[in-house]
Amino acid sequence: MPTRTSGASAVAMTGAVSRRLNALKPLSPAQVQRIEALGERLEAAAPGAMLQTEGGGPMRPTFILSGWACRQRLLPDGRRQIFSILIPGDAVGFCADPSPISSASAVALTKVTLATVEPLGSPAAASPSNRAQDPWGFADHMWLSACLEEGLLLDHIVRLGRQTAYERTAHLLLELHWRLALIGQADQRGFTMPLTQEVLADFLGLSIVHVNRTLQQLRRERLIEMSGSKVVLLDAPQLTEIADYQPPTLEHGA
Numbered sequence: 001m002p003t004r005t006s007g008a009s010a011v012a013m014t015g016a017v018s019r020r021l022n023a024l025k026p027l028s029p030a031q032v033q034r035i036e037a038l039g040e041r042l043e044a045a046a047p048g049a050m051l052q053t054e055g056g057g058p059m060r061p062t063f064i065l066s067g068w069a070c071r072q073r074l075l076p077d078g079r080r081q082i083f084s085i086l087i088p089g090d091a092v093g094f095c096a097d098p099s100p101i102s103s104a105s106a107v108a109l110t111k112v113t114l115a116t117v118e119p120l121g122s123p124a125a126a127s128p129s130n131r132a133q134d135p136w137g138f139a140d141h142m143w144l145s146a147c148l149e150e151g152l153l154l155d156h157i158v159r160l161g162r163q164t165a166y167e168r169t170a171h172l173l174l175e176l177h178w179r180l181a182l183i184g185q186a187d188q189r190g191f192t193m194p195l196t197q198e199v200l201a202d203f204l205g206l207s208i209v210h211v212n213r214t215l216q217q218l219r220r221e222r223l224i225e226m227s228g229s230k231v232v233l234l235d236a237p238q239l240t241e242i243a244d245y246q247p248p249t250l251e252h253g254a
Contacts, residue, residue, distance in 0.1 A: 012039075013039040013042065013065045013066065013113060013115075014035050014036050014038050014039045014063075014065060014115070015183075015184065016065065016066075016087075016088035016089035016183040016184070016185070017035050017038065017063050017065065017088075017089050017091075017115075018032055018035050018036070019089065019182065019183045019184055020089035020090070020145070020182060020183050021035070021089075021138075021141045021145070023182050023250055024141055024144040024145060024148065024250055025140055025141055025144060027141075028137075031137065031138065031141075038063060038065075038115035038117065039065070039115065041115070042065065042113050042114065042115055043113070043114045043115070043116065044111065044112070044113055044114070045067075045108045045111070045112045045114060046108065046111055047108055047109065047110050047111055048107065048108060049107065049108045049112075050105060050106070050107055051069060051092065051105075051106040051107060051108060051112075051114070052092065052093070052104075052105055052106035053105050054073065054074070054103065054104060054105040060093055060116050060117070061091065061092075061093040061094045061116070061117040062091065062092050062093050062114050062115065062116045062117065063089070063090070063091050063114065063115045063117060064086050064087070064088055064089070064090050064091070064092075064112055064113075064114060065088060065112075065113040065114065065115055066088050066111075066112060066113040067088070067108065067109075067110045067111050067112030067113060068085065068086065068087055068108075068109045068110045068112070068194055068195070069085075069086040069106055069107060069108045069109055069110075069112055070082045070083075070084060070085050070086060070106070070107060070109055070199070070203070071083045071084045071086065071092070071104045071105070071106050072104060072105055072106075072107060072202070073103070073104050073105070074105070080202045081202065081205070082199065082202045082203040083104060083153065083156070084149070084152065084153065084156070085109075085176070085195070085203060086106070087176075087179060087180065087183070087185075088183055088185065089182075089183045091117075091142075091145065092106050094142050094145070094146065109194070109195065109199060110194050144250075148248055148250070151248055152175070152248070155171070155175065159171055159172070159204065160204070160205045163243070165204070165206050165210050165211075165214045166214055166217065166218075166242065167242055167243050167244070168204045168205075168206070168243075169200075169204065169211070169214045169215065169218065170218065170223070170239045170242045170243040170245070171243035171244075171245050172200075172203070172204065173193075173224065173231060173233065173239065174233070174236070174239055174240060174243055174245040174247075175245070175247075176191060176193060176231075177190075177191050177231075177233060177236075178247045178248070180192075189232050189233055189234075189236075190225075190230060190231050190232035190233060191230075191231055192229050192230055192231070193229055193230075193231050194229045195229075197211045197212055197215075222234055222235065223235050223238060223239055223242075224239075
């Protein structure tokens with residue numbers, strides 16, 4: 001059920017959304033206030049909860065305020081392919097042309113806090129050409145967000161199709177570091193990654209054993225350190241060279 005938060009808590013909860021959208025295009029003070037208002041009515045989902053079911057149709061536009069989730073496809077035999085990892089500030093349900101049948105499901109990987117967006121605009125408003133349906137003026141932000149997500153998806157296709165396990169893992173760690181730094185949840189060298197090796201395997205198209213061996217190799221070569229969910233990038237330049245990683249270029253220069 002939706003819950004209300006205090007003004008200070010609402011600002012804290014929506015900070016990742018504001019930082020992400022502001023990096024895409026500067027937000028006006030009025031837009032920041034509208035985003036903060038999302039924190040007044042929140043919904044929580046437990047780990048493993050379905051946020052969107054495959055074939056269940058388009059979901060309401062929703063921001064993830066805290067916690068991690070993913071978009072995935074399950075095969076009949078139980079195998080899973082994860083398409084994208086969703087972190088705080090990310091959105092789902094803003095497709096500009098929603099299909100009546102969803103080809104993927106969204107599931108919480110940790111406990112997540114969500115804010116469903118009604119007045120921010122319908123899914124059709126996520127296009128600069130539909131400003132009439134976007135009275136708050138967020139069309140450009142959501143359009144740029146969709147462009148960023150497409151770029152990340154293309155990177156993921158290259159990871160799965162052409163990179164080795166070693167390169168894939170290095171690339172993913174660098175990408176997560178960049179995305180978390182964008183929302184103020186990573187420092188210069190490291191970040192917290194609450195993902196199991198099973199999730200990493202399903203995302204990278206590897207076995208759990210292969211993921212474990214690859215992480216061990218990166219540790220042995222003193223490229224990373226891992227303690228629990230904490231990841232430290234000991235040699236980011238070398239990892240960048242290994243993965244041929246190029247961070248996204250944003251309009252706002254982030």
